[in-house]
Amino acid sequence: MDIHVENLVQIWDDGGDGIVALEGISHHFRSQKLTCVLGPSGCGKSTLVQIVGGIETASGGTIRIVDPARPGEVARPGERSVMMWQNLNLFPWRNVLDNVAFGLEMAGVPRRERYARAAEMIATVGLKGFEHKQCSQLSGGMRQRVALARALIMDQPILLMDEPFAALDAQTKIVMQEELARTFERTKKTILFVTHAIDEAILLGDEVVVMTARPGRIKEVIPIDLPRPRSQDLINTPEFGAYFDRILHLIREEVLNAMLQQNEAVDG
Numbered sequence: 001m002d003i004h005v006e007n008l009v010q011i012w013d014d015g016g017d018g019i020v021a022l023e024g025i026s027h028h029f030r031s032q033k034l035t036c037v038l039g040p041s042g043c044g045k046s047t048l049v050q051i052v053g054g055i056e057t058a059s060g061g062t063i064r065i066v067d068p069a070r071p072g073e074v075a076r077p078g079e080r081s082v083m084m085w086q087n088l089n090l091f092p093w094r095n096v097l098d099n100v101a102f103g104l105e106m107a108g109v110p111r112r113e114r115y116a117r118a119a120e121m122i123a124t125v126g127l128k129g130f131e132h133k134q135c136s137q138l139s140g141g142m143r144q145r146v147a148l149a150r151a152l153i154m155d156q157p158i159l160l161m162d163e164p165f166a167a168l169d170a171q172t173k174i175v176m177q178e179e180l181a182r183t184f185e186r187t188k189k190t191i192l193f194v195t196h197a198i199d200e201a202i203l204l205g206d207e208v209v210v211m212t213a214r215p216g217r218i219k220e221v222i223p224i225d226l227p228r229p230r231s232q233d234l235i236n237t238p239e240f241g242a243y244f245d246r247i248l249h250l251i252r253e254e255v256l257n258a259m260l261q262q263n264e265a266v267d268g
Contacts, residue, residue, distance in 0.1 A: 001065055001080055001157040001190050003029035003052060008061035010047050021047050023215035025061070031068050031157075032188040036195055036205035038251065040258035044216030045194045049160045052192060054078020065158070081158035086166050088147040090135045096122060097131040100149045107154075121149045125179065141172035145179065152183065161193045165200070174232060177203060181230060198251065202243045203230055210250045213257035220250055 008025035011018040021044040029035050029052075037045045050056040052063060054077035065075040082103075090099050097118050104114035122131055125145040135143055144164065151159060161180075165173045181204060184191060195201050201208045208222045226239060234240045 001067055001075070002031045003158070003190065003192075004062075004064040004066065005029070005048075005052070006062045006064070008048070008051065008063070009059045010044065010051065010056070011059045020215035022051075022058075023217055025216065025218060027209060027218060027221065029190060029192060030206075031190050033206040034184050034191040034193060034204055035207050035209060036193045036201035037209045037211065038195055038198065038201045038247065039211030039216065040213050040251070040255040041196070042214050042258055042261070043211045043254065044214065045211060046162050048216070049083075049162055049192050049194055052077055052158075053081050053083050053160045055083065067157075080156055081160050082151045082154045082156045084147055084151045084159065084161045084164050086163040088143055090143060090146060090150075092134065092136055095132050095134055096127060096138070096146055099135060099146055100153055103150060103154045117153060118149075121153045122146075124152075125149045139172070140168055141175060144168065144172070144176050148176075148179065148183070152187070157189055159189045159191045161191065163194050163196065166196065173200075178231070180204065181228070185229060198244055198247050199235060201247070202226070202240060203232075203234065208243075208247060210247060211254070213254045213261060219254065222247060 005025055005027050008022055010022040011020050025048060037048065039045050047056060051058045063077050065077065065080060067073060091102065094102070097115060100122055101114040101118035104117060119131060122128060125148055127142060127145055130138065130142065135146060138146065147164070165176050168176060177200060193204060202224055205224050207224060210219045210222065211217065212219045222243070224243060226234060
């Protein structure tokens with residue numbers, strides 16, 4: 001699915017003139033590509049993907065979600081996507097199988113079918129044998145796999161991911177990055193992936209959208225021309241280093257601007 005964002009604006013009501021979170025965002029997120037959205041805290045990255053996912057309504061601008069094979073049919077935001085959050089939102093009173101099957105249950109899929117599909121998806125993400133464990137019995141990385149399985153089982157063409165690996169330790173994060181890369185190669189979904197980490201954005205993305213400090217605008221879009229499949233070995237290559245230096249140069253100024261905004265808000 002192609003996602004066409006045109007002149008998107010989001011203004012939050014603060015009882016005064018309003019806080020402009022996004023201003024003039026325009027970009028074509030291409031079908032079957034993984035786009036990483038990178039920017040300082042408070043720049044509107046999460047707001048952008050939530051609007052695309054139909055969770056928030058934009059103050060202005062348009063979003064067109066179109067299947068390239070059927071250009072005349074336009075889907076509503078959220079109609080063809082599923083969201084994966086940083087805090088996972090797993091149900092602690094449900095076991096792994098019931099967590100993964102939850103979306104199918106809400107869609108009215110019969111019990112036998114949804115459990116069969118959930119068991120298959122659980123095996124796909126490497127958790128076979130843990131179907132009847134409570135999520136509280138799992139490690140952070142395993143819970144992350146449960147959340148990924150719950151998102152993938154809905155088989156929507158768009159996957160929206162809001163800093164899903166931010167809370168993981170370094171080793172587990174590497175494993176989950178590799179898992180997502182394999183999933184992307186297998187499914188070819190359109191993925192919007194919000195992150196603060198430059199190395200993560202380069203390792204995962206077909207492109208990196210660098211955003212400014214608030215109000216969030218697109219500062220630059222950088223295509224990542226590195227072969228797939230990718231691994232951590234890329235980090236030590238000159239090509240990776242060149243991308244890292246370029247993006248760091250772009251983002252450093254925006255992080256400083258964001259910090260200045262925060263200090264001014266405190267002083268005010």
